[in-house]
Amino acid sequence: MRDRVELIWNEVKLLFKLKMVIVLILLTIIFMIIGLGAVNSSDNYALHNMRQTSRIIALGSARYGALFGSVLFGMMTIILLNRDQRKGSKDLIEANLEYYQLIIVRIISLILLVIGTILLGMLVVFIVQTWIYQTVFELRIYLFSYGVVFFPAILFAILLTSGVYLITDNSDMSLLSLAGLYFLSLTSNNYLLNWVQTHALLYSDFASIRPVTSFILYNRLFWVSISLGVLALGLLFKRRYQRGIYESMLINGQKLFIPLAVVGLLCLALLIYSHEPLINSADSALNIEEPVINERVILTKILPDITFYPDKGEMKAVVNYIFCKELAEERIELITNTGLQITSVKVNGLPTGFEYLKGTDRIQVDLADGEQVELEVTYEGRIKYPHVSTVAGYISENSIYLLEQSHWIFEPLTARDEQVEIIGAVTLPAELTAVPVGEITAIKEEAGQKTWEYMLKTRSLELGFFAAEYTQKIFNVAGIEVQLFTSPRHEAYLFQKDLEHYITGIVEYYTQVIGEYAFLDQPLKIVESSLYKTGGHSTANVITIAEYVFNREFTNSTSMEEWRFYQDIELLAHEIAHQWWGSGVEVTVNTPWSSEGLACYMSNKYMEAEFGEEVSFMLSSYWESSVRLMQGKYYYQHPNQVGLLKKDMQTQIATEKLKTELYSIMPLQLLKAEKILGKEQFLQSLARLYKQNLFQSVSYQEFFAETNLTKEAITLD
Amino acid sequence: MTKLNVLRYEIRRLISTKQYLYSLLIISLLTYDVLNRLLIGGFKGTAPFSPWSYSEFLALVISVFSVIVILMWINVFSEKEQKVRGIIFSAPITQSRYYLIKGIAIGLAASLILLVIIILSFGYYYLVYGFSDYGTFIMPMVYFICPSFLISLGLGLFIGKINVKILYLLIPLFLVIGLFNLGLPGLLDLTGGSYLFDHFNYLNLEVIEKYTLTKEFLCSRMILIVLGLCLFGIGCRIKQ
Numbered sequence: 008m009r010d011r012v013e014l015i016w017n018e019v020k021l022l023f024k025l026k027m028v029i030v031l032i033l034l035t036i037i038f039m040i041i042g043l044g045a046v047n048s049s050d051n052y053a054l055h056n057m058r059q060t061s062r063i064i065a066l067g068s069a070r071y072g073a074l075f076g077s078v079l080f081g082m083m084t085i086i087l088l089n090r091d092q093r094k095g096s097k098d099l100i101e102a103n104l105e106y107y108q109l110i111i112v113r114i115i116s117l118i119l120l121v122i123g124t125i126l127l128g129m130l131v132v133f134i135v136q137t138w139i140y141q142t143v144f145e146l147r148i149y150l151f152s153y154g155v156v157f158f159p160a161i162l163f164a165i166l167l168t169s170g171v172y173l174i175t176d177n178s179d180m181s182l183l184s185l186a187g188l189y190f191l192s193l194t195s196n197n198y199l200l201n202w203v204q205t206h207a208l209l210y211s212d213f214a215s216i217r218p219v220t221s222f223i224l225y226n227r228l229f230w231v232s233i234s235l236g237v238l239a240l241g242l243l244f245k246r247r248y249q250r251g252i253y254e255s256m257l258i259n260g261q262k263l264f265i266p267l268a269v270v271g272l273l274c275l276a277l278l279i280y281s282h283e284p285l286i287n288s289a290d291s292a293l294n295i296e297e298p299v300i301n302e303r304v305i306l307t308k309i310l311p312d313i314t315f316y317p318d319k320g321e322m323k324a325v326v327n328y329i330f331c332k333e334l335a336e337e338r339i340e341l342i343t344n345t346g347l348q349i350t351s352v353k354v355n356g357l358p359t360g361f362e363y364l365k366g367t368d369r370i371q372v373d374l375a376d377g378e379q380v381e382l383e384v385t386y387e388g389r390i391k392y393p394h395v396s397t398v399a400g401y402i403s404e405n406s407i408y409l410l411e412q413s414h415w416i417f418e419p420l421t422a423r424d425e426q427v428e429i430i431g432a433v434t435l436p437a438e439l440t441a442v443p444v445g446e447i448t449a450i451k452e453e454a455g456q457k458t459w460e461y462m463l464k465t466r467s468l469e470l471g472f473f474a475a476e477y478t479q480k481i482f483n484v485a486g487i488e489v490q491l492f493t494s495p496r497h498e499a500y501l502f503q504k505d506l507e508h509y510i511t512g513i514v515e516y517y518t519q520v521i522g523e524y525a526f527l528d529q530p531l532k533i534v535e536s537s538l539y540k541t542g543g544h545s546t547a548n549v550i551t552i553a554e555y556v557f558n559r560e561f562t563n564s565t566s567m568e569e570w571r572f573y574q575d576i577e578l579l580a581h582e583i584a585h586q587w588w589g590s591g592v593e594v595t596v597n598t599p600w601s602s603e604g605l606a607c608y609m610s611n612k613y614m615e616a617e618f619g620e621e622v623s624f625m626l627s628s629y630w631e632s633s634v635r636l637m638q639g640k641y642y643y644q645h646p647n648q649v650g651l652l653k654k655d656m657q658t659q660i661a662t663e664k665l666k667t668e669l670y671s672i673m674p675l676q677l678l679k680a681e682k683i684l685g686k687e688q689f690l691q692s693l694a695r696l697y698k699q700n701l702f703q704s705v706s707y708q709e710f711f712a713e714t715n716l717t718k719e720a721i722t723l724d
Numbered sequence: 725m726t727k728l729n730v731l732r733y734e735i736r737r738l739i740s741t742k743q744y745l746y747s748l749l750i751i752s753l754l755t756y757d758v759l760n761r762l763l764i765g766g767f768k769g770t771a772p773f774s775p776w777s778y779s780e781f782l783a784l785v786i787s788v789f790s791v792i793v794i795l796m797w798i799n800v801f802s803e804k805e806q807k808v809r810g811i812i813f814s815a816p817i818t819q820s821r822y823y824l825i826k827g828i829a830i831g832l833a834a835s836l837i838l839l840v841i842i843i844l845s846f847g848y849y850y851l852v853y854g855f856s857d858y859g860t861f862i863m864p865m866v867y868f869i870c871p872s873f874l875i876s877l878g879l880g881l882f883i884g885k886i887n888v889k890i891l892y893l894l895i896p897l898f899l900v901i902g903l904f905n906l907g908l909p910g911l912l913d914l915t916g917g918s919y920l921f922d923h924f925n926y927l928n929l930e931v932i933e934k935y936t937l938t939k940e941f942l943c944s945r946m947i948l949i950v951l952g953l954c955l956f957g958i959g960c961r962i963k964q
């Protein structure tokens with residue numbers, strides 16, 4: 008044992024004598040530093056200009072380090088092993104070792120070199136961050152990023168290249184294989200294949216990092232087994248002196264643990280891949296086909312009682328649904344989240360069976376005869392995502408974010424009463440501030456757990472839930488109680504830019520132009536959400552806005568930065584507009600007609616009122632360019648070709664088209680209508696439309712009837 | 725041996741190795757993967773067989789192709805090869821002529837790989853889309869193959885002459901620059917991938933339809949081509 012430690016130590020010392028190794032270390036560290044600024048060169052412009060805390064910049068550094076380091080160290084491995092082969096016999100005699108032991112020694116010393124490089128790099132990054140970025144260096148975040156993203160990437164590169172080198176006995180082939188795997192990692196949409204840089208771009212500044220790290224860890228698990236499996240395969244095929252591949256294998260295979268390791272590790276990898284636990288690609292969110300609704304059954308009431316276990320990322324639910332129907336028995340479907348295991352289903356108190364519809368996240372349940380039926384579903388577990396970058400809900404240590412689309416409360420596909428009554432309760436650790444929909448009716452505390460009871464009447468069944476360590480600000484605008492929930496970490500910016508002023512302005516503007524807020528008896532809740540879901544969302548009387556809006560750092564007041572700020576305010580205005588169009592008045596979707604068009608248009612009018620026509624014009628010109636961009640697209644011009652594509656590609660193209668229609672074409676049409684009627688008159692007719700249809704829905708036809716316009720009149724040229 | 729015979733011998737020696745066959749295999753798989761997975765929806769909304777999509781295809785594939793060229797140079801400068809060198813050339817031959825022949829051999833062997841890439845892509849387009857207007861791909865080929873091909877050929881020789889170990893560093897360089905959008909400007913954007921990615925957003929429809937590239941980009945491609953040739957010329961003459 009001591010001999011081996013000494014041997015490894017000698018190897019490490021030998022490595023440091025190579026000039027190439029010094030260059031390699033320097034280059035890797037340079038990339039670690041360049042990576043600190045990665046956020047500001049990401050494709051999503053909304054992420055630029057965030058205040059650069061450790062949590063925002065650490066992952067970029069690890070990713071860039073991994074991107075460059077993996078190829079560099081993979082190459083170094085080949086150079087070293089290649090050298091071994093030439094000088095191998097000499098060393099073997101000197102060290103009195105078997106060849107494969109020498110390989111292991113070389114690999115271990117290389118890994119030690121990698122660890123040294125990362126530690127040295129971390130020191131340099133620490134200096135750069137404290138002196139240049141002038142923010143606190145959060146060791147924990149860096150240790151995780153370097154330990155789980157950066158280091159494994161290089162480790163895999165070393166193991167994979169040496170494995171392939173031993174199999175092929177050829178350095179070119181090994182390097183090309185590395186290049187191929189590298190290519191796969193950089194271009195794949197499947198997070199399991201992103202072995203170099205991983206799928207994650209950055210962590211939230213205030214919420215837990217778990218929503219991304221669980222994917223990273225699973226990815227690492229997968230590649231540990233693959234790369235070790237390939238190395239074992241290499242040891243199996245490693246050439247014996249003057250013997251061919253087959254003969255060598257027979258000799259190597261006599262050490263039984265080698266073939267056993269090959270089979271075991273590769274089977275394990277296969278198992279890990281096929282039993283991926285975090286994603287459900289059959290999620291309803293990704294399904295274009297419309298679900299079938301049983302119109303003979305009417306949902307009248309939901310009583311959800313949910314307990315969260317943030318530390319474990321889990322929840323437990325007992326949900327009661329009350330339905331009205333004719334006397335006869337009926338079969339209904341519920342959309343579930345497949346990460347949540349159903350423990351029992353009861354109809355009128357009696358246990359009953361249920362069945363998953365194949366390849367979907369829906370279950371079928373039979374409701375017994377009788378005019379009123381109570382269905383109780385009990386389930387528990389973790390929320391699954393539809394796709395690694397489509398976050399509809401997560402539960403983590405200090406942040407819970409559950410949109411209705413995550414189906415954390417299973418959604419029955421039935422008709423609904425005019426106003427479905429929701430009487431719910433959530434229980435979670437006392438340090439978290441819960442923000443349920445509707446209004447809170449009671450808060451009870453017991454043994455460090457708080458239970459929040461809430462109530463809501465809703466047409467659209469929008470049941471989101473949000474919680475984190477928030478600070479709450481309450482202020483009154485035009486008779487509305489506005490509750491603002493933000494992270495205490497972002498208070499300075501909130502104050503500096505006086506975001507409260509803009510929120511007040513937005514609410515006042517809509518009240519004045521469109522009409523009184525529909526839910527004056529309820530508070531309007533504005534919640535800061537993590538950047539795992541960018542943009543904003545409006546659920547019943549709750550609005551969520553991604554954290555970057557509350558966490559900017561504008562350093563050199565360029566027009567780009569000014570623009571970023573306008574877009575932030577526009578996002579706020581858009582989501583608040585949904586309280587009028589979407590929550591107050593439901594807008595019946597008839598593409599391009601939907602609440603999105605009205606929300607885009609209204610927020611643009613607010614921007615005009617607050618910042619002037621120049622700003623609102625520039626913001627609306629974005630709609631025009633996105634329409635032109637869509638019209639130029641090949642698959643838009645040749646819809647008959649779309650059918651030839653794979654299903655996910657078809658969905659992507661259809662979604663892009665739909666988005667442009669809802670978010671760009673419709674607002675442009677509304678602008679055109681405004682031009683025809685005159686701004687004042689057009690806004691007045693919108694106000695009438697709002698008043699007449701409050702708590703109901705409004706269709707495209709009703710819009711035309713009210714404005715005396717036709718489809719043709721507002722169609723874009 | 726006459727010069728032509730030496731060249732023929734060199735090429736045959738290059739393309740009969742298992743790493744050459746493996747290169748062909750990897751690059752063919754890559755070609756299919758890029759066309760069938762990454763560009764099936766077309767590059768940024770253009771047709772999958774538009775010159776833009778073809779440019780993106782070339783920019784991606786060429787980064788791995790450049791690595792293959794560098795690997796060929798690494799073999800030329802490896803110790804083993806240097807020992808063999810004396811044996812092949814019975815007649816005395818000047819050093820610069822030796823490397824000129826080596827360079828041409830690598831260039832031709834690599835061109836053969838390129839030919840396979842192009843034939844495969846043409847075949848793919850014909851079979852999947854019934855598309856055969858290959859003339860529109862000529863300009864993308866000029867702009868996205870020549871610069872990085874000549875740079876890898878010239879830089880490989882030039883750096884190999886100085887120090888073969890630095891040659892290894894070109895491998896990550898080509899891979900990272902080619903496959904990861906670092907937003908590199910002009911000359912550093914060896915494959916043109918960053919250009920395609922960043923500047924496409926600002927183009928209007930007319931430019932997109934006509935496949936017009938900016939002057940700066942064309943200039944940078946010209947410079948890279950000239951630079952590649954110069955490096956090759958100088959590389960042949962450098963004394964080891």
Ligand SMILES: [Zn+2]
Nearest residue numbers: 581585603606
């Ligand atoms: Zn919206």
